Every structure is written in structure tokens, then in C-alpha cells.
Ligand SMILES: *[C@@H]1O[C@H](CO)[C@@H](O)[C@H](O)[C@H]1NC(C)=O
Ligand SMILES: *[C@@H]1O[C@H](CO)[C@@H](O)[C@H](O)[C@H]1NC(C)=O
């Protein structure tokens with residue numbers, strides 16, 4: 001009996017001591033959450049978003065350590081929509097920049113990097129009027145420089161950069177580069193990276209790791225991250241963002257039916273009727289140049305009348321792509337080389353919204369090709385009032401769901417070459433790990449060297465200092481206590497067996 005007590009006492013006392021150690025000294029070692037911050041302004045073609053990221057101040061090089069702190073949507077259009085409006089683009093950013101000043105602790109302001117990247121909207125403006133696009137960028141730069149953050153310049157990202165940064169974001173958030181293992185070291189997780197599919201307002205990007213020969217050097221991006229080289233295929237299609245695609249479709253329909261005051265649109269809901277101006281709504285874009293009539297009145301109003309015809313819509317949408325004239329062993333479309341898609345993909349931005357509208361409107365889960373087709377057919381036959389009622393979204397978005405869904409279908413299947421088997425490998429997501437999926441995070445990680453080239457051998461993820469010591473002690477004591485309990489149990493069983 002005395003012997004037993006001697007066993008039980010440590011089994012009870014040790015965890016209690018451990019617990020006390022955990023509870024008692026917390027007041028002394030309580031540390032304020034010391035974070036560093038970074039800001040990215042994503043100046044897209046249709047709108048600008050500001051993202052604030054944060055990470056623990058004592059470490060910065062591990063996957064999953066940078067998280068999204070908050071997000072701010074700039075009111076009004078993208079910065080390219082302020083072409084010809086002096087001061088407009090700069091002023092539009094004020095509210096969000098003020099929010100950043102308030103949200104980030106004052107003593108961190110001067111250490112906080114800020115990046116502004118403009119994408120396809122500004123690429124297009126740069127094609128139309130380079131002087132004006134430079135003026136807009138300079139104006140925006142001056143505005144941001146009046147804030148206390150660490151800021152160099154506002155730039156227009158290339159399609160390649162946009163695609164690669166999106167891929168970095170996706171794989172960083174899914175912890176596909178490195179992972180902090182149980183043994184206390186950074187490890188390369190034994191899994192493949194996943195491809196990124198981005199659909200913006202003016203361009204769309206496809207980026208994935210490939211071992212195939214990339215026949216067009218312009219499509220290769222090599223990234224060295226955490227001691228490993230990733231060979232990416234990336235392609236950005238200008239004018240294949242959803243807004244510019246819709247413009248091209250409208251331009252094609254108007255030209256094909258002859259410029260009249262009324263044009264029939266097979267992708268608009270039946271009996272839906274809207275009025276557009278030939279200039280600002282259709283032909284004032286480099287993307288619709290090939291359909292532009294020699295003479296037309298840009299102020300002319302045309303009423304666009306929907307006929308809600310799935311087959312005709314699909315046929316016209318398909319005509320917007322060119323599937324011949326390939327100078328390589330194989331092409332996606334428009335003569336662009338593409339290796340076969342492989343592995344899993346994440347589709348975000350407008351891909352996500354289209355997928356989510358389709359699901360919401362039809363209650364079809366959409367995980368395979370048949371379901372996708374079925375859902376699009378149903379949506380193309382819906383009235384505008386039923387659509388706005390079911391989704392609570394305004395008609396200005398709903399009128400395009402049939403056209404954009406067909407566009408997404410043709411782009412993924414006939415364009416990129418996904419089939420019955422590979423289509424289900426695409427997940428449609430807006431967020432991962434609490435952060436919005438897009439190029440912004442990848443851009444910040446890259447620009448601030450937070451995804452190092454070298455293998456992070458000596459990086460630490462566990463908290464250091466007294467807290468870690470106490471935690472270690474507690475865990476050790478817990479194991480010792482467990483060991484004792486097990487011994488006593490065996491002891492008792494042995495004695496009982498003997499009786
Ligand atoms: C381009 O923009 C500038 C202002 O930055 C303007 O003066 C000029 O007329 C524009 N050019 C064209 C061709 O629109
Ligand atoms: C479309 O609307 C315009 C004016 O709102 C009207 O004149 C026209 O008849 C309508 N067309 C159809 C087919 O409903």
C-alpha cells in the first residue's frame with residue numbers, strides 16, 4: 001500500500017505543478033502581440049481593393065505565417081476609369097488609405113511596405129494613351145507618398161507577374177511550399193503544388209507547374225522558393241477578362257446584325273431590354289477594335305434585347321475564340337502554346353462568382369461536366385426577375401450570368417483542355433486560410449523577400465523565451481505523469497492477475 005502511494009503521489013503532483021507553472025507566471029510574461037504589417041493595393045480594371053497583411057514581428061519566412069488583417073474596397077471604378085479626370089484616381093484611394101492609417105499601430109507606419117500594382121485595365125489604357133496612363137500612375141503615387149508608409153512606386157504588373165503571384169498566393173495559403181513539422185523543423189510537404197486560374201475584368205490567367213517542354217519561352221517562369229526550383233507555365237490573355245469579353249461579344253453581335261437601333265442578344269434573359277451607347281459601352285476599347293465599323297456614331301444608343309437562347313449563346317461565345325492557326329505542337333486558343341493541364345487547380349475571382357451564381361440559381365452542385373452544362377442551360381432560360389429574386393443581386397450582374405457561364409465553360413473545356421476527368425480537380429474559391437485569393441499576397445511576399453530562395457534550415461516557428469520554456473516543462477511533466485499512471489495500471493493488473 002505504501003508503495004502504491006509513492007507511485008500515485010508523483011502522478012498527481014507533477015501535472016498539478018505543471019498546470020500551476022502554466023497558470024501562475026502568465027502575468028509576468030504576457031507579451032503584447034507584436035506584429036509587422038504590409039499593404040497591397042490591387043488596382044484592377046473594374047475596381048481597386050486594399051489588403052492589409054500582418055505577421056509576427058520575430059519571424060517572417062515561413063509559409064502560413066503571413067495572414068490577412070483586413071480588406072478595404074475602394075468606392076467607384078478602377079483607376080483606369082479615371083483617364084481624363086484629373087485627381088479622380090488619387091482621390092478615390094483616400095478612404096481606404098485613411099483606414100490603413102487607423103488600423104496599423106502608429107509606431108509601425110514607417111516600417112510598413114506598401115505596393116500598388118495595376119493590372120489589365122491599365123495595360124489597356126497604356127495601349128490607347130501611354131501619356132495618360134503614366135499621368136494616372138504618377139498622380140496615384142503622389143497621393144500614396146503623402147501617407148507615412150514605406151512606398152516606392154505604382155507599377156503596371158505584366159500578365160506573367162500577375163499569373164505567377166496568384167500561383168504563389170494559392171500555394172502559400174495551402175502551405176504547399178514548406179510546413180512546420182512536429183519534429184520542430186521546416187519540412188517540404190510531400191504534395192504537389194496546385195495551379196491557379198484567375199478571371200479578372202480585362203484579362204484571365206492560367207498558371208501551373210509543368211514538366212513538359214514549354215515551346216514558347218515567353219510562357220516560362222522559374223521561381224526559386226525555399227531551396228526548390230519551380231518551373232511554371234503561365235499565360236495571361238488580355239481582353240479575355242469578363243468585362244472585356246462581354247464587350248467583344250456585344251460588338252460581334254452588333255456588327256453581325258448590322259448597326260441598328262435594336263440588337264438581339266441570345267445570352268441575355270428573354271425579354272430583358274437595356275440601352276447602351278456604341279462608343280463608351282462597346283467600341284471604345286482596344287479589345288473590340290476588330291469588330292469596329294469604319295464609320296459609326298459613338299453617341300448612338302442601341303437597345304439590346306435578350307432572347308435567352310442557350311444554344312445560340314454558346315455558339316456565339318465559342319466564335320470569340322480562335323481554335324485554328326497553331327504554330328506549336330498544341331495550343332489552348334488564339335495560337336497560344338499550352339502544355340496539358342495536370343494536377344489540381346484553384347479558380348478564384350470571377351471564376352468563383354460565376355460558379356457560385358450558377359449553384360445558387362439552380363441548386364445543382366456543379367462538380368462534373370454534365371452538371372455544368374445542365375446548370376448553364378437552366379440559367380440561360382431564367383427570367384431576370386427570377387434571377388434577381390433568387391440571388392438578391394442586381395440585374396446589372398444577373399443579366400450577364402448566362403454569357404459569362406458559357407464563356408467560362410468554353411474557356412476551361414475547349415480552351416484550356418479540361419475534360420470530364422480533370423474538371424472536378426478545379427475548386428472554386430474566394431478565400432483560403434482567411435485571406436482573399438488573388439495576386440496581392442504573392443506580390444507582397446515576393447517584393448519583401450518573405451519567400452526566401454534558400455531552404456529555411458534555421459527558421460523557428462515555435463514561440464521563444466520564457467513561455468516556450470514553461471510549455472516545454474509542462475509537456476515533459478505531462479509525459480512523466482502519463483508514464484507513472486501507466487506503470488500503476490500495469491502494477492495493479494499484475495497483482496490482480498496473481499490473486
Ligand atoms: C492622351 O492623354 C493626354 C493627357 O494625358 C491628352 O492630352 C491627349 O490628347 C490624349 N491622347 C489621345 C490620343 O487621346
Ligand atoms: C426596349 O425598350 C425600348 C425603350 O425602353 C422600347 O422602345 C422597345 O420597344 C423595347 N423593346 C422590346 C423588344 O421590348
Ligand SMILES: *[C@@H]1O[C@H](CO)[C@@H](O)[C@H](O)[C@H]1NC(C)=O
Nearest residue numbers: 058059060061449452453459
Ligand atoms: C528571411 O529571409 C530573408 C531573405 O532570405 C533574410 O534576409 C531574413 O533575414 C530572413 N528573416 C528571418 C526572420 O529569418
